[in-house]
Amino acid sequence: MRRRTQAVRVAAVAASLLLVATGCTMSNDSAANAPAGTTTLKFWNYYTGTQLTWLQAQTKKFEKANPKIKVDLVQVVGSQQDQKLLASVATGNGPDVLINNIVVDNPTLVAGGVMKDMTSMWNSYQDKAQYPSTAAWKTNGKVYNLMSYTNLIGLYYNKDILKASGIDSPPTTLTEFQDDMAKVTAGGTYKALAESGAPTVEGAWLFAPQLLGLGVNYCNFSGKKVTTAFDRVAGWSKKGYIPLSTATWDQNTAWQQFMTGKYAFGLNGNWQLGNVKSAKFAYGTTEFPKPTDGTSTVYPGGEGIAIGAKSKHPAEAWKYIQSVFLSKDAAETSFAQTGSIPLRKDASDTQAIKTNTYVQPFLTAAQKTGTWPNNPKTADMQTSLGKAISSVISGQQSASAGAQSAIDTIKKAKASGGGTCK
Amino acid sequence: MSVIAKEKPRAFDSTAGPGPRRSHRLVRKIPLGYLVPAVVILLAFAAYPIFVLVRMAFSDVGPSNIVGVWNWVGFANFGTVFGLPEFWRGLARTAGLAAALLAVNLIVGFLVASVLSTTGRITNVVLGIMVFVWALPPIVSGSVWKFLLDDSGAVNTILHSVGLHPVSWLSSPGLALWTVAAVVAWAGIPFSALILRGGLLAITPEVIEAAAIDGAGYWRTQFAVVLPLLRPTMWILGILTVLYAFKSFDFFYVLTQGGPGTATNTLPVLSYYTAFSNFDMSTGATIAVISMLAVALFAIPYVRSIRQEPEE
Numbered sequence: 001m002r003r004r005t006q007a008v009r010v011a012a013v014a015a016s017l018l019l020v021a022t023g024c025t026m027s028n029d030s031a032a033n034a035p036a037g038t039t040t041l042k043f044w045n046y047y048t049g050t051q052l053t054w055l056q057a058q059t060k061k062f063e064k065a066n067p068k069i070k071v072d073l074v075q076v077v078g079s080q081q082d083q084k085l086l087a088s089v090a091t092g093n094g095p096d097v098l099i100n101n102i103v104v105d106n107p108t109l110v111a112g113g114v115m116k117d118m119t120s121m122w123n124s125y126q127d128k129a130q131y132p133s134t135a136a137w138k139t140n141g142k143v144y145n146l147m148s149y150t151n152l153i154g155l156y157y158n159k160d161i162l163k164a165s166g167i168d169s170p171p172t173t174l175t176e177f178q179d180d181m182a183k184v185t186a187g188g189t190y191k192a193l194a195e196s197g198a199p200t201v202e203g204a205w206l207f208a209p210q211l212l213g214l215g216v217n218y219c220n221f222s223g224k225k226v227t228t229a230f231d232r233v234a235g236w237s238k239k240g241y242i243p244l245s246t247a248t249w250d251q252n253t254a255w256q257q258f259m260t261g262k263y264a265f266g267l268n269g270n271w272q273l274g275n276v277k278s279a280k281f282a283y284g285t286t287e288f289p290k291p292t293d294g295t296s297t298v299y300p301g302g303e304g305i306a307i308g309a310k311s312k313h314p315a316e317a318w319k320y321i322q323s324v325f326l327s328k329d330a331a332e333t334s335f336a337q338t339g340s341i342p343l344r345k346d347a348s349d350t351q352a353i354k355t356n357t358y359v360q361p362f363l364t365a366a367q368k369t370g371t372w373p374n375n376p377k378t379a380d381m382q383t384s385l386g387k388a389i390s391s392v393i394s395g396q397q398s399a400s401a402g403a404q405s406a407i408d409t410i411k412k413a414k415a416s417g418g419g420t421c422k
Numbered sequence: 423m424s425v426i427a428k429e430k431p432r433a434f435d436s437t438a439g440p441g442p443r444r445s446h447r448l449v450r451k452i453p454l455g456y457l458v459p460a461v462v463i464l465l466a467f468a469a470y471p472i473f474v475l476v477r478m479a480f481s482d483v484g485p486s487n488i489v490g491v492w493n494w495v496g497f498a499n500f501g502t503v504f505g506l507p508e509f510w511r512g513l514a515r516t517a518g519l520a521a522a523l524l525a526v527n528l529i530v531g532f533l534v535a536s537v538l539s540t541t542g543r544i545t546n547v548v549l550g551i552m553v554f555v556w557a558l559p560p561i562v563s564g565s566v567w568k569f570l571l572d573d574s575g576a577v578n579t580i581l582h583s584v585g586l587h588p589v590s591w592l593s594s595p596g597l598a599l600w601t602v603a604a605v606v607a608w609a610g611i612p613f614s615a616l617i618l619r620g621g622l623l624a625i626t627p628e629v630i631e632a633a634a635i636d637g638a639g640y641w642r643t644q645f646a647v648v649l650p651l652l653r654p655t656m657w658i659l660g661i662l663t664v665l666y667a668f669k670s671f672d673f674f675y676v677l678t679q680g681g682p683g684t685a686t687n688t689l690p691v692l693s694y695y696t697a698f699s700n701f702d703m704s705t706g707a708t709i710a711v712i713s714m715l716a717v718a719l720f721a722i723p724y725v726r727s728i729r730q731e732p733e734e
Contacts (some may be wrong), residue, residue: 083697089489110483111485112485113487113489198679199680199684243593244573244590244594246593247682248592248593248598248678248681248682376484376485376486377700380701380702383699388683391595391680391681391682391683391684392682392683393686394595395595396595404509
């Protein structure tokens with residue numbers, strides 16, 4: 001009873017806080033009029049572009065093979081997925097299946113009781129051995145999130161612009177990268193780099209590799225290396241290597257800019273490998289340039305897949321997840337259409353992946369990724385870094401002030417989350 | 423309502439015949455019954471959420487206990503919020519936004535209303551377009567403005583074509599707030615103009631004619647006769663504009679997400695991102711409650727003005 005009363009309370013407060021977010025909508029794709037005797041699964045996702053096309057095709061295939069199960073693909077605005085999921089726990093009308101930005105919101109959603117404990121399902125999964133242990137995200141020994149693929153940051157480059165600027169090969173170090181950007185900018189015809197510097201987790205995700213390769217992460221975020229990295233990015237902005245609007249660009253906007261053919265470089269993820277095929281210029285990919293005396297290291301990303309805690313059809317949801325996300329066919333088609341790197345061993349070893357030159361830098365990066373902080377306030381830590389880097393790019397703060405504010409706010413968030421990190 | 427109260431008793435007395443006392447009770451109950459749906463909706467969708475929001479501001483709430491026990495922490499969250507430099511900056515930005523909206527909506531709104539105070543086909547067409555602009559969802563018009571105001575967008579392309587330097591409308595920390603304020607004002611001008619036009623049309627032509635007979639020119643008539651007569655309308659419009667500034671969120675969400683850095687973090691934006699990006703629900707709710715108090719402060723003179731209107 002008490003829980004129900006609180007649920008109503010939460011729904012009410014969510015409604016009042018969300019009144020401001022007038023633009024948030026959900027739309028259903030299919031299965032609106034399922035015949036009697038059919039189970040309908042609600043799947044909240046925020047896929048767009050080739051990822052959405054892939055998901056729709058996979059779902060159709062699943063529905064055909066399982067005529068008694070229909071799947072509603074409910075489109076949610078990506079940045080609003082977490083708050084909607086948290087509110088859904090209170091109202092009891094959450095999804096059966098969901099995807100989430102696992103590296104940012106896993107601790108929050110677990111704490112909020114959004115996701116079902118999938119431990120027994122995962123342990124009895126016949127192809128479990130095909131996956132690395134990192135595919136199952138555990139809290140207190142229980143599996144709440146599964147990953148079927150990983151996404152990482154790499155450097156896309158426009159071969160035509162590099163050739164026109166007298167650059168023979170793509171950069172491998174940050175020093176070379178800066179020299180190349182200087183050459184492109186000096187030419188006056190093209191712009192150097194399109195990347196996200198938004199005051200959100202996206203800005204942080206793009207900036208972090210400059211420090212990760214030097215051993216600096218959210219758990220030990222301080223010192224001269226941090227200031228140097230902020231100085232470097234401030235210099236990029238001042239010298240015109242990146243436009244001022246980088247400070248507000250999310251990754252999608254940055255990608256659209258790279259695809260215009262006006263930018264020599266684009267820092268973005270392997271999920272754009274499907275979209276880059278439509279580029280009207282010659283392109284290539286390489287690893288994130290490594291810092292001096294460091295290595296090229298990026299954070300692993302990607303979507304987590306989970307079953308909603310309030311789902312009335314967990315068995316059907318698990319069947320759907322196995323077929324659409326965890327199967328070999330799913331991994332191979334996902335890679336072919338979207339460029340997502342499969343975690344499944346028998347899929348990542350295929351010839352199609354091994355011979356794809358564009359994906360190789362991302363595969364290499366996947367072997368030596370950084371470790372995310374295991375702290376309930378990880379979203380806060382990442383947002384703090386995003387705000388700091390955005391403010392430095394825009395000139396709102398100096399590099400040293402931005403670095404210091406990032407150090408202070410990350411430290412505060414870490415302490416507020418209980419101080420745990422690893 | 424009073425008409426119903428006077429007429430209904432006769433009907434009940436003559437047909438149902440339940441006796442004068444019972445019919446009198448029914449009469450008293452029926453008008454109140456009409457209010458029930460409105461009261462229920464108000465309680466469910468306004469009063470109760472606000473009550474829970476206030477309770478959240480006085481409790482320690484995060485993702486782990488949002489469905490669970492909320493520990494009462496008194497005014498601790500308010501102390502935290504008042505200690506945040508970003509809160510005070512957000513308050514200053516919100517005040518700046520309110521000032522900008524007041525200036526634009528009252529001045530431009532008055533000019534537009536003056537131009538449209540005549541009747542005719544062109545006026546009707548322009549009014550129709552304005553209502554369309556006003557009714558556009560901010561997510562739609564905001565996205566269009568984001569495209570237009572991008573560093574390489576249409577506005578800068580035009581500036582470049584006439585030999586001017588491009589302007590970082592949304593990415594310059596010194597300019598972004600005012601750019602968004604201009605877009606918010608643009609969306610609000612139709613409302614202001616329609617309200618002020620209504621006020622202008624209510625001024626009797628005899629008053630204007632009398633001013634002309636006394637030798638007042640166009641501008642003197644506007645400043646010495648029309649504006650004073652419009653003062654009550656402008657006062658109410660001004661209060662509504664300030665309220666609008668304190669709840670304005672959607673255009674900020676679409677155009678800048680509070681950035682670059684924190685340059686466009688007004689109080690509603692700060693509240694939203696604190697609650698839903700950092701998942702610090704209590705602090706987000708506290709900022710929302712403080713914003714609400716500020717709004718209530720301005721709502722009091724508004725309500726008083728409305729109540730005084732019939733007397734005037």
